Amino acid sequence: MMLLLLFFLLFPGHFPAGERCNPEDKAALLEFKNSLSNPDLLPSWDPNSDCCGWYVVECDETTNFVTSLTILGSLSGTIPPAIAKMTHLQFLRFHKNPLLVGEIPPAIGELSQLDFLEISWSNLSGPIPHFLAYLKKLRFLDLSFNKLFGSIPPSLSTLPIIFSIDLSRNRLTGPVPESFGHFPDSGTTLALDLSHNNLSGEIPPSLANVNFSRINLSRNNFSGDGSMLFGANKATVILVISRNNFEFDFSKVRFMKPLVTLDISHNMIYGRIPTQITESILLQELNVTYNRLCGEIPTGWKLKYRQEGFDNSSFFRNRCLCGMPLNPCKP
Numbered sequence: 001m002m003l004l005l006l007f008f009l010l011f012p013g014h015f016p017a018g019e020r021c022n023p024e025d026k027a028a029l030l031e032f033k034n035s036l037s038n039p040d041l042l043p044s045w046d047p048n049s050d051c052c053g054w055y056v057v058e059c060d061e062t063t064n065f066v067t068s069l070t071i072l073g074s075l076s077g078t079i080p081p082a083i084a085k086m087t088h089l090q091f092l093r094f095h096k097n098p099l100l101v102g103e104i105p106p107a108i109g110e111l112s113q114l115d116f117l118e119i120s121w122s123n124l125s126g127p128i129p130h131f132l133a134y135l136k137k138l139r140f141l142d143l144s145f146n147k148l149f150g151s152i153p154p155s156l157s158t159l160p161i162i163f164s165i166d167l168s169r170n171r172l173t174g175p176v177p178e179s180f181g182h183f184p185d186s187g188t189t190l191a192l193d194l195s196h197n198n199l200s201g202e203i204p205p206s207l208a209n210v211n212f213s214r215i216n217l218s219r220n221n222f223s224g225d226g227s228m229l230f231g232a233n234k235a236t237v238i239l240v241i242s243r244n245n246f247e248f249d250f251s252k253v254r255f256m257k258p259l260v261t262l263d264i265s266h267n268m269i270y271g272r273i274p275t276q277i278t279e280s281i282l283l284q285e286l287n288v289t290y291n292r293l294c295g296e297i298p299t300g301w302k303l304k305y306r307q308e309g310f311d312n313s314s315f316f317r318n319r320c321l322c323g324m325p326l327n328p329c330k331p
């Protein structure tokens with residue numbers, strides 16, 4: 001084994017296996033490159049060399065099919081439909097390509113082996129296509145920081161093993177689909193980031209069913225109840241619903257034990273802060289400011305659980321919250 005490796009290191013051009021790259025994948029990669037408006041941006045993609053050695057391309061160790069493609073910064077124009085010809089792609093990441101424009105093409109929906117799909121920090125527009133729901137092996141979807149508009153397709157909730165969806169920082173409108181309370185594999189947790197869009201309306205009560213690991217709905221125009229996102233038995237580490245128009249009774253929520261970040265600031269949430277929050281002993285970031293909360297901030301909390309307590313910047317601008325670290329409650 002060592003000898004073979006040595007041979008390979010000394011005489012790479014003479015390695016008996018020759019070119020690893022699958023010829024159809026190579027043709028697809030070259031077609032992909034040539035259909036970009038500036039193909040010169042992928043200089044290492046030389047037709048005379050093994051595509052498994054090309055920068056940002058990875059092949060499977062045994063089958064030699066192209067399984068992974070990561071392009072940072074060098075894509076321009078629209079996403080070439082030739083991408084669909086790389087039928088064994090499992091990992092596709094296009095990140096920070098400001099010159100990448102146009103819609104997400106149907107070709108993406110043909111990549112049936114995809115496990116990881118990220119097209120973020122680019123200039124994509126158009127809708128979030130319903131055909132993403134065809135990607136039955138998808139576990140990770142990130143379309144954040146684009147200019148996507150329209151509503152969230154309800155069919156995304158049919159993705160059988162999805163565990164992370166990030167659609168943040170787009171121009172999405174409309175509600176969270178009711179179907180988002182019914183992802184198939186209820187045994188797994190889901191990370192969902194819909195923050196910084198123009199989404200609106202009430203959150204569907206069905207979301208009570210979802211065991212979120214993280215959820216961020218910040219900076220939209222959601223209204224009404226948000227209490228169904230809470231629950232003592234959930235796995236949620238980050239819960240952020242700041243800067244919306246949520247209006248519900250905070251007294252009744254139950255906090256998850258793993259909670260580290262809780263931000264409900266800038267809403268119209270009323271009621272008290274339940275004492276049960278002191279059982280979330282991992283809580284590090286807390287922001288309930290700019291709401292309509294009242295009553296005494298749970299006592300014994302910071303002394304019991306934290307080296308340093310939360311200061312008033314976690315609590316100010318409420319209707320009548322009182323007690324440490326704000327002013328004492330009136331007897």
Ligand SMILES: *[C@@H]1O[C@H](CO)[C@@H](O)[C@H](O)[C@H]1NC(C)=O
Pocket residue numbers: 097098099121122123145
């Ligand atoms: C999108 O394109 C505009 C110019 O049309 C540019 O100013 C902007 O930085 C681009 N967006 C991203 C996320 O790079």
Ligand SMILES: *[C@@H]1O[C@H](CO)[C@@H](O)[C@H](O)[C@H]1NC(C)=O
Pocket residue numbers: 170171172196197198
């Ligand atoms: C939301 O809509 C308003 C009004 O239509 C617009 O001014 C604002 O830029 C939009 N925000 C986002 C994040 O798309």
Ligand SMILES: *[C@@H]1O[C@H](CO)[C@@H](O)[C@H](O)[C@H]1NC(C)=O
Pocket residue numbers: 168169195196216217218219238240261
């Ligand atoms: C939640 O979303 C907002 C807006 O996109 C972002 O600024 C913030 O960092 C996010 N918070 C977390 C904890 O992910």
Ligand SMILES: *[C@@H]1O[C@H](CO)[C@@H](O)[C@H](O)[C@H]1NC(C)=O
Pocket residue numbers: 200201221223245
């Ligand atoms: C937010 O939604 C409310 C209705 O709940 C509506 O009156 C208001 O115009 C919306 N604001 C924006 C900026 O879209």
Ligand SMILES: *[C@@H]1O[C@H](CO)[C@@H](O)[C@H](O)[C@H]1NC(C)=O
Pocket residue numbers: 189211233234235
């Ligand atoms: C949520 O997920 C965690 C960790 O997987 C699990 O321990 C917990 O029982 C789940 N809670 C619910 C309500 O399904």
Ligand SMILES: *[C@@H]1O[C@H](CO)[C@@H](O)[C@H](O)[C@H]1NC(C)=O
Pocket residue numbers: 311312313316326
């Ligand atoms: C918050 O605490 C700081 C430092 O103790 C104090 O200077 C400030 O006046 C307090 N602000 C409010 C709104 O209580």
Ligand SMILES: *[C@@H]1O[C@H](CO)[C@@H](O)[C@H](O)[C@H]1NC(C)=O
Pocket residue numbers: 265286287288289290313314
């Ligand atoms: C809570 O949010 C408010 C409003 O955005 C901000 O001024 C304050 O610094 C935040 N507090 C903490 C502890 O992050």
